[in-house]
Amino acid sequence: MSDIFQSVYQHLQFSAEDIKVIAKAHQKIEITKGSFLLKEGETANEYYLLEKGLVRAFVHDYNNNEITTEFFVENEIVIVPASLFQRNPSQETLQTVTDCVLWKISFEDFQHLFHSVPGFSEWGRLWFTTQVFSLKQKSLDIVTETATNRYLKLLKEKPQIIQNAPLKQIASFLGITDTSLSRIRKDLSKI
Amino acid sequence: MSDIFQSVYQHLQFSAEDIKVIAKAHQKIEITKGSFLLKEGETANEYYLLEKGLVRAFVHDYNNNEITTEFFVENEIVIVPASLFQRNPSQETLQTVTDCVLWKISFEDFQHLFHSVPGFSEWGRLWFTTQVFSLKQKSLDIVTETATNRYLKLLKEKPQIIQNAPLKQIASFLGITDTSLSRIRKDLSKI
DNA sequence: TCAATTTCTTGCCAAAAGACAAGTCGCAGA
DNA sequence: TCTGCGACTTGTCTTTTGGCAAGAAATTGA
Numbered sequence: 089m090s091d092i093f094q095s096v097y098q099h100l101q102f103s104a105e106d107i108k109v110i111a112k113a114h115q116k117i118e119i120t121k122g123s124f125l126l127k128e129g130e131t132a133n134e135y136y137l138l139e140k141g142l143v144r145a146f147v148h149d150y151n152n153n154e155i156t157t158e159f160f161v162e163n164e165i166v167i168v169p170a171s172l173f174q175r176n177p178s179q180e181t182l183q184t185v186t187d188c189v190l191w192k193i194s195f196e197d198f199q200h201l202f203h204s205v206p207g208f209s210e211w212g213r214l215w216f217t218t219q220v221f222s223l224k225q226k227s228l229d230i231v232t233e234t235a236t237n238r239y240l241k242l243l244k245e246k247p248q249i250i251q252n253a254p255l256k257q258i259a260s261f262l263g264i265t266d267t268s269l270s271r272i273r274k275d276l277s278k279i
Numbered sequence: 280m281s282d283i284f285q286s287v288y289q290h291l292q293f294s295a296e297d298i299k300v301i302a303k304a305h306q307k308i309e310i311t312k313g314s315f316l317l318k319e320g321e322t323a324n325e326y327y328l329l330e331k332g333l334v335r336a337f338v339h340d341y342n343n344n345e346i347t348t349e350f351f352v353e354n355e356i357v358i359v360p361a362s363l364f365q366r367n368p369s370q371e372t373l374q375t376v377t378d379c380v381l382w383k384i385s386f387e388d389f390q391h392l393f394h395s396v397p398g399f400s401e402w403g404r405l406w407f408t409t410q411v412f413s414l415k416q417k418s419l420d421i422v423t424e425t426a427t428n429r430y431l432k433l434l435k436e437k438p439q440i441i442q443n444a445p446l447k448q449i450a451s452f453l454g455i456t457d458t459s460l461s462r463i464r465k466d467l468s469k470i
Numbered sequence: 471t472c473a474a475t476t477t478c479t480t481g482c483c484a485a486a487a488g489a490c491a492a493g494t495c496g497c498a499g500a
Numbered sequence: 501t502c503t504g505c506g507a508c509t510t511g512t513c514t515t516t517t518g519g520c521a522a523g524a525a526a527t528t529g530a
Contacts, residue, residue: 147423155422170412179419216407221361223414228370230421231346231454232338255508263422265488270509446478456518461479 090116092139092191095163100211109205113198114191125166125182125190132171132178135198138164141188142252145180146260156261159185159249165215166190185253235264236272281307283330283382286354291402300396304389305382316373316381317359323369326389327357332379333443336371337451347452350376350440356406357381376444426455427463 093111102110114137125143126132136143143160145168157180160166171178172195193201202209229238239262243250250258259269284302293301305328316334317323327334334351336359348371351357362369363386384392393400420429430453434441441449450460 147419149422150425150428157419157422170415173408174412179423213404213407216404216411217364220407220410220414221365223411223418224361227414227418228338228348231340231348232370234341237341254506266508267489267510268487274509445476457478458480458519459517465479 090139090191092137092163096137096165097211099214100207102205102207106205106207110201110208111191113201114193116189116191118189119184119187121184121186121188123184123188125184126168126171126178126180128179128181129177130171131175132168133195134192135172135195136166137191138162138166139189139191141190142185142248143182143188144185144253144257144261145182146257147180154257154260156253156257159246159253159261161246161248169219185257230263235262235268236276238262239269239272240276281330281382283328283354287328287356288402290405291398293396293398297396297398301392301399302382304392305384307380307382309380310375310378312375312377312379314375314379316357316375317362317369317371319370319372320368321362322366323359323362324386325383326363326386328382329353329355329357330380330382332381333376333439334373334379335376335444335448335452336373337448338371345448345451347444347448350437350444350452352437352439360410376448421454426453426459427467429453430460430463431467 090111093107093114097107097110116139121141125134125136128147138160140162143166144156145158145160146154146156149155166182168178168180168182170176171180202212229241233241239258242258242262253261255269256266259266262269264272281302284298284305288298288301307330312332316325316327319338329351331353334357335347336349336351337345337347340346357373359369359371359373361367362371393403420432424432430449433449433453444452446460447457450457453460455463
């Protein structure tokens with residue numbers, strides 16, 4: 089059994105038995121880079137755990153450019169909360185950036201876990217709380233930090249993104265164009 | 280007794296008795312516009328409910344300009360979650376935009392309510408969940424909508440902000456300068 | 471009521487960012 | 501190995517946005 093469940097749910101004291109129940113409810117899938125887990129306009133029905141690889145979420149801006157809104161790295165949950173939990177068509181598309189190994193579970197089965205595994209709903213509560221802090225921090229960073237600093241921060245905190253995602257996706261995630269990011273890199277290399 | 284508690288906590292079925300307990304734990308305060316509820320660098324110790332008036336949160340950007348990050352309207356909770364719940368110095372400052380009537384409670388007493396009022400923690404869970412959806416939506420709007428549309432959306436959803444906050448604060452909240460917003464308004468008036 | 475201050479508008483100029491395109495580089499597949 | 505494609509860099513030009521400042525309008529306080 090993969091130890092991804094241990095990693096993802098480590099913040100709460102689940103018993104080995106609980107982890108086993110959780111793991112058994114998931115199905116392992118391996119998909120190639122460029123695959124879609126969820127497309128704009130669809131309502132999400134699955135919850136994913138990312139064991140290996142890189143996934144991104146993106147939307148189209150008012151000029152129809154793809155803007156990457158999020159990167160998901162190993163041992164993270166890959167979902168569009170507004171679509172999965174509110175049952176709305178997603179504004180965002182989920183696409184693999186590299187070949188990936190994921191574990192999926194239907195939303196229905198996921199909800200069952202809330203009842204069958206004590207402490208799982210507590211874990212959900214914790215996840216939402218953490219999301220509030222990180223979403224807020226991200227929005228503060230966009231206004232308080234320069235593009236260069238946001239790039240350096242991303243490089244420091246999640247280097248696997250910089251290493252594996254194309255420049256264009258990284259740039260749009262940082263709120264700039266690939267041309268600008270290329271120039272930022274050039275300036276940084278001079279120092 | 281003010282019915283603000285009824286308004287704020289209406290999403291869960293609190294009994295009249297529960298509401299009374301909650302209300303009694305708060306203290307009413309009236310403050311003039313321009314007052315500070317929390318300053319950058321301080322750790323928040325109070326939780327506020329806004330009965331009347333308008334409050335904003337702001338940070339300083341990399342050029343030391345004030346950027347309004349949030350507006351709080353009547354019957355909303357006025358807090359900086361990262362500071363209040365994580366006990367960190369706040370990056371954001373809370374300032375009244377107009378004269379205000381607020382009800383405050385210390386963080387300590389607030390935590391007591393979680394234990395003494397059944398369902399209060401459920402309300403907290405709901406609040407965090409809602410925040411995730413709205414914070415995410417806000418970040419999507421910034422990339423998918425033009426500044427003009429963001430202005431129109433704000434005008435439609437929270438006209439009291441447009442009516443009561445100075446242009447400069449509205450502009451920075453929308454991610455543009457007051458000069459640009461003035462020009463957007465001019466263009467809109469031509470239609 | 472009147473003066474003083476703040477807020478908002480607008481013109482001009484500068485700076486920053488983006489669009490576009492050409493050219494280089496490197497990798498993947500035939 | 502060679503070819504072709506996608507990714508990245510870089511130069512030029514354009515567009516957008518912002519800075520600044522002057523003036524008008526509105527608000528505040530004495």
